Amino acid sequence: MYECAIIGTGAAGISAALTLKALNKNFIWFGDGKLSGKIRSAEKIGNYPGLSMVSGNELAESFLSQIKEMDIRIENKTVTGVYQMEGYFSVLCNQDMYDAKTVILATGVESVKPVKGELEFVGRGVSYCATCDGFLYKGKTVFVVCTEKSLEHEIEYLASLAAKVYVVALYKNVALKSGNIEIVSGMPVEITGGRKAEKVRFRDKEYSVDGVFMLKAAITPSVLVSGLETENGHVKVDRSCATNLEGCFAAGDCTGRPYQYAKAVGEGNVCAHAVVSYLAEQKQKETLSTV
Amino acid sequence: MYECAIIGTGAAGISAALTLKALNKNFIWFGDGKLSGKIRSAEKIGNYPGLSMVSGNELAESFLSQIKEMDIRIENKTVTGVYQMEGYFSVLCNQDMYDAKTVILATGVESVKPVKGELEFVGRGVSYCATCDGFLYKGKTVFVVCTEKSLEHEIEYLASLAAKVYVVALYKNVALKSGNIEIVSGMPVEITGGRKAEKVRFRDKEYSVDGVFMLKAAITPSVLVSGLETENGHVKVDRSCATNLEGCFAAGDCTGRPYQYAKAVGEGNVCAHAVVSYLAEQKQKETLSTV
Structure with missing residues (x-):
């Protein structure tokens, strides 16, 4: 102790x-x-x-x-x-x-404020830790917002489990390798869903997902x-x-x-x-x- | 302004x-x-x-x-x-x-806590500034507690006006010159009086005074x-x-x-x-x- x-x-x-x-x-x-x-x-x-x-x-x-x-x-x-x-x-x-x-x-x-709906869905489809909750999304579709280059390995880990990984990368020198990763431009405006998070909405598009990972320094x-x-x-x-x-x-x-x-x-x-x-x-x- | x-x-x-x-x-x-x-x-x-x-x-x-x-x-x-x-x-x-x-x-x-009675008699015989209030004690008896060598000139100024100046000097290398200054050992325990401060009491002695100056850094x-x-x-x-x-x-x-x-x-x-x-x-x- x-x-x-x-x-x-x-x-x-x-x-x-x-x-x-x-x-x-x-x-x-x-x-x-x-x-x-x-x-x-x-x-x-x-x-x-x-x-x-x-x-x-x-x-x-x-x-x-x-x-x-x-x-x-x-x-x-x-x-x-x-x-x-x-x-x-x-x-x-x-x-x-x-x-x-x-x-x-x-x-x-x-440096990045919580997206609308983010705090509401924590533990119900929104997670801050890929190594903790990644296993829940085997073969599924996840959405990642990542603010730090140093957290890139968490995205690769998710890609090794999930079928599809969408990524908003808010850092320089993005170097993601897995074939099932798709880089998304812009910034989500809202996470919506029912009992669980289901959609990541942008101003001009939206993604249907099983889970959302917000990988940030703080x-x-x-x-x-x-x-x-x-x-x-x-x-x-x-x-x-x-x-x-x-x-x-x-x-x-x-x-x-x-x-x-x-x-x-x-x-x-x-x-x-x-x-x-x-x-x-x-x-x-x-x-x-x-x- | x-x-x-x-x-x-x-x-x-x-x-x-x-x-x-x-x-x-x-x-x-x-x-x-x-x-x-x-x-x-x-x-x-x-x-x-x-x-x-x-x-x-x-x-x-x-x-x-x-x-x-x-x-x-x-x-x-x-x-x-x-x-x-x-x-x-x-x-x-x-x-x-x-x-x-x-x-x-x-x-x-x-570094020195107020003496009992000090705050009570501020403006009524207790002062923190010799150059401000010294003139009130021309030809009279004042008691000084001084914590800083750098304030010694204020004591000399008081001595140039007052008849008698008792001094508790709480610093090293005391170099007071005026003949009407008397160094007092120990530390006062209380300032007493009626409408105005009248006495400075020690554990084993007391001084009848017209005014008290507490010359401190803070x-x-x-x-x-x-x-x-x-x-x-x-x-x-x-x-x-x-x-x-x-x-x-x-x-x-x-x-x-x-x-x-x-x-x-x-x-x-x-x-x-x-x-x-x-x-x-x-x-x-x-x-x-x-x-």
């Missing part, structure tokens, strides 16, 4: 990890081992205190070398679900399960963690970055604007301290209840 | 200033031109994202060179009062007055800004760092724990964005009301 699971390797996750490490906590940290792609996207950052006019790439390299120096490890895995158990959380990465007393969500904001936090309260698409937190779920905290872009490095770094720090306070309180309760 | 006045040159103030500058706002920034002494006090900082195992001094130098590079000026002045006017604030630095549409309080936390924000809501000695703010006073925001240690560089930097950034939103809203209201 870990004391904390941090989800996300953007500025907020990094700050939380550095602080938990400094405070000697036993935590596990999930995300892209090369750090969130968004960090690198900035050309010049004029207002990150301490690093003058740094580029996104330089900032990412500073972060990476600091993490290495502090001997912190990133689990290069995608979290596909977080489940609140009694007094702890189970974090699922495809087939692997990890237990932690607390969770810090630092998942960022999606999953909407409320889909990732069931029961999580959100507000205008952001995780609702208080001043200590606590969410409505006891032991679950959130930091960075996923809690709302401003979408800034400094803000994310600040909240990551606040989260880490909130986790430490929470763990201390829980320990005290346990001690009292066993006396 | 400035668009914003930032008070304090710690990590929160620096972050706010960098962001307001990046957003092209017309602001004035008050504090120690060599930056808050507290920044320099840390031996090694293990969890400031981007600067690995940096010392307080190194961090301060990075901040200073960044401020210089961004062409940002610090007004090397101590703010002695902030007054809410109709739609703006007047910021008083001894005799000088500056007007700003918004205020960011980044005043830090006091003034309690609620004393600085009348009507400001506080909670457990910290400025009460919401998620956007807004205080109970419209147009007045707060960031960093003065808003509460954790007292951390990353947290302060985050809130400074949030404050600056909140100021920009607030200014835009006010402008819109003005436009609407003149139509």
